[in-house]
Amino acid sequence: MQNPVQLDKTLATLDSDRDGAIARLLEFLRIPSVSTDPAHEADVRDAATWLCRELRGLGFTADIRDTPGHPMVVARSQSGDARPVLFYGHYDVQPVDPLDLWDRPPFEPALEETENGTVIRGRGASDDKGQLMTFIEACRAWKAVHGALPSDLILLFEGEEESGSPSLRPFLTENRDSLTASIALICDTALYADGRPAITTQLRGLVGEEIIVTGADRDLHSGSFGGLAANPIMVLAQALGTLKDDTGRVTLPGFYDGVEDADETLRRDWDALNFDAAEFLGRVGLSTPIGEQDRTPLEMLWNRPTAEINGIEGGYTGDGFKTVLPATARAKVSFRLTGAQDPQKIRDAFRAHIRHHLPQDCQVEFHDHGASPASVMDTSDAAFAAAKQALSDEWGRDAAYIGAGGSIPIAGDFKQILGMDSMLIGFGRDDDRIHSPNEKYDLDSFTKGARSWARIIAALR
Template identity: 75%
Template structure:
């Protein structure tokens, strides 16, 4: 039997087995595997055990690895393939608070009819249990048709993603030889806003920095000291205002070192998305992009670095009025990075920038809040074009290479520690309400997601 005929048999098997697959997903979703809450540590392990049992039944060699936090689940199929692939997902979920905003219990999964189609409603339905199970159901159907699993598959399913992945990097270093493959595949992303399938090929990095400006040893009366004593809020405001020029460019020396121009192929893909910036901003009560002059909206979101003030505090901000010069002022600032920008260099440049604004009698202290570089995938790897064609065939819409304005640190970890690129393909929708009450995953996303992986596996074998 040829590959095309077997693929059709796999797709038919997935279609006919959709309801049992949804039943399996419901069992998985009913486990309250909230990794941030110590009270649910046993539930997280129960989810790991459930997943391991499912994979063993399919013929994978499975291990549950204890960590200082929650377990890692790894699995392997038989060696011998032309291209080893590492599949990553996470089985832990976010907390459910506020519980009173849920229309049904968050760990009592149910299929609901909505105006746009059937959805499965539960915490973790979209992030990430439903997405993870698109992998598993594709493997299940493949084995049913071929009699064996695809060769050279490595699975890594994490139980700490929603609590910051504290055990992940040490685990990757300790097990690098067992996990290294030719390409990682990550299922924790979504389709483009218009519903077309997408492959995320670049992710911005992130630097988080808190700064505190200290002046007098106490709050001062502005009538007695105003105009003479240093005001840390004023100092901080001047430093923060000077972070950007009137063209929207960041003024830190060397900030744009390593920032590439947009690849022509990506530029064409992004242009074809017909992104409507006014509509996007209109959903949150805004109208006009104000970012870097001369850049398109998608460039600003996906391919250009940023500097943003995330919070600022100091002095008295309660009811009424209090005429003081505060003893200190603080701000939290984040930078999104692209290309090969160096997080350590950006952090140092920001700290130097602040110090240049300090008058006598003022000092600054800094508190770091994470740093990760951008991740840019090499789309010249034939796997990207093959996966794009497979997605286009399945969804009946031209798949797109897109960027992501946020950060998915695991992709950078795979590059840094295991030396391999990642292909990020997921089927979530913008309205899935991940991390919020009433999370859902479209049944179409689940069904066609599994079919998509069957097509991609066939194309890459």
């Protein structure tokens, strides 16, 4: 671990250069690196170039690596005897539509005073340029104090995260030997809801399916054919309605194979968060948890699998009324996975379930919308405890190990392709409005985020 005096100097350097750090972030945010829009292809490359120039100026060996899509930026510090660490972030941003809902131009970022403190307003401020820059600023301060960068760092910055990361897995596979480290750090996450620092240690996986049930060769008059002919909407609704039993458990055979209860360390951390399910649901106009009633709300959000109908359509839904038996009905269904659940087995079980409910006169087709397993990190690795203590020291509150109900595929990719666990540490907040108009990043998140990374780097040396 770094000498405490040197750490204090590094933190003091960050504090003294706060204005410079803000200016650099604002410059970065002015680049409209929208990866999903072909009109911004040159802007995305400009952002990669900007990053590469900054990193080289700090002493990293940095290169732009072309892919079939937008480029990757890969940088390295000098080799040494420290534990090799890979840091990941993304420099592309979401589209800004609808533009008329922004209070200021999205690529003209600025500091703003709000009732909750100073924020950095602009597209990408929180997701993910501001978060990415917290780590770079920590490295900048480290070099100013030590005369050299922290050794054995690999930085990987992606330009396609907001457009599905189509080039990422092939890039990781092709560069497996040069990118593999002992652990990965991912900054694309947030503080816990009450501002408590946190390390996300598990992420649910995902299976997406689209189902189309077809009956007659045309829509039928319900008076002439009702009661005799198959109704695809009824068929589909009955099949989907039996996906769960009265207790909230999913009925697919083998669905819970590989699902594990949270260990005692996680349970203690989760209990200490004092999660209020009624307050959480109240934010969206609800009040009462559903699902497996023998589980705590946080278990249901983070450590239990789900089956959800995301969309369903068929027949006539226009103005007025039309009495038909529709020829087709379709639905989109997703499963969130935990533990060691096998995405392909879940997909196969679901398709068998639909076919089981299919009458002789109906046909079904399925469309695959992706699959990824859950990611569960090994918190017995000493790096987790070291980072947790570093975060607690900076924020003056005990950091927690938390889960995430959603999926962050990069963590699974690092596990599957590079064979290493990830620590997901970020400083965003629930109200940052990522992907929405008026995105912001708290100035406190930016400054304390950089200080947090300086502490974590010191703890891992």
